[in-house]
Amino acid sequence: MARKAATKRGGKAAAKTQVEWARMTAPEINAAMKQEPLIIVPVASMEQHGPHLAVAVDTLLCTEVAVRTARKLAARGVPTLVTPTIWTGLAEHHMSLGGTFTLDFRAFFAVIRGVVKSLVRHGAKRVMLMNGHGGNAQAVCVAATDLQAEFGIKVAAGTYWYVTGDVLKPHLERQNNLSHACEAETSMMMAIAPDRVRKNMIAKAHGPLSNRVPGQDPELFYRRPFKQIALSGVIGDARVASPEKGEKLFEAAASKLADQLGNAKLWA
Numbered sequence: 293m294a295r296k297a298a299t300k301r302g303g304k305a306a307a308k309t310q311v312e313w314a315r316m317t318a319p320e321i322n323a324a325m326k327q328e329p330l331i332i333v334p335v336a337s338m339e340q341h342g343p344h345l346a347v348a349v350d351t352l353l354c355t356e357v358a359v360r361t362a363r364k365l366a367a368r369g370v371p372t373l374v375t376p377t378i379w380t381g382l383a384e385h386h387m388s389l390g391g392t393f394t395l396d397f398r399a400f401f402a403v404i405r406g407v408v409k410s411l412v413r414h415g416a417k418r419v420m421l422m423n424g425h426g427g428n429a430q431a432v433c434v435a436a437t438d439l440q441a442e443f444g445i446k447v448a449a450g451t452y453w454y455v456t457g458d459v460l461k462p463h464l465e466r467q468n469n470l471s472h473a474c475e476a477e478t479s480m481m482m483a484i485a486p487d488r489v490r491k492n493m494i495a496k497a498h499g500p501l502s503n504r505v506p507g508q509d510p511e512l513f514y515r516r517p518f519k520q521i522a523l524s525g526v527i528g529d530a531r532v533a534s535p536e537k538g539e540k541l542f543e544a545a546a547s548k549l550a551d552q553l554g555n556a557k558l559w560a
């Protein structure tokens with residue numbers, strides 16, 4: 293459903309251009325690499341998302357945002373490829389509620405480095421680590437800095453809803469931005485993976501609007517276990533989620549990300 297809608301909006305050129313690495317043959321990829329494409333590496337997670345969402349939320353949503361962004365860039369004539377999504381990340385703070393995988397930073401960095409090193413061996417010059425999980429937010433920026441120095445290529449990094457918060461906010465009723473298993477994530481899951489949403493549990497899917505304690509400055513970092521934040525496993529309010537809202541959030545995020553990554557000055 294979402295695919296069809298995206299194709300309609302993106303036009304014929306976008307529909308024809310294959311941007312997903314995993315759907316291409318090696319010879320097709322080798323030919324595409326000759327155009328020195330921008331390569332988006334989605335980096336996500338597999339962790340608890342409240343009583344109502346399957347654990348794959350971050351991996352599914354980050355993949356969809358990355359692919360839509362790449363299609364928009366390709367439609368504008370910016371060659372772009374999206375690698376398969378790194379499905380496990382830094383989710384120690386979710387372990388207490390079950391259903392969660394986590395790596396430590398060394399293992400996480402080793403996986404990202406291995407993927408980027410492979411890309412470099414295939415000729416990559418520009419990579420963006422597109423993060424789709426809060427717990428990875430700081431780590432992907434550190435990784436980008438290290439990988440740029442090590443491999444001598446250009447590496448950008450960012451968490452998709454932090455880069456696009458200003459364009460997501462107008463579509464949300466009860467939150468200022470995407471949070472966790474919330475109005476935004478539930479809406480987006482309803483749009484692309486309704487079979488992984490337990491509608492009968494949504495009445496229970498709400499929690500505090502922040503993972504911080506009262507008086508804690510947003511710039512003061514402190515990671516506390518989710519059990520201490522919300523036993524529901526939710527930050528935000530999924531009760532006002534809808535698939536229509538989810539579709540708007542995807543399009544808003546992908547449009548702004550395409551603008552950002554399509555800015556030639558960034559890569560000069």
Ligand SMILES: [Zn+2]
Nearest residue numbers: 337350425426
């Ligand atoms: Zn997450």
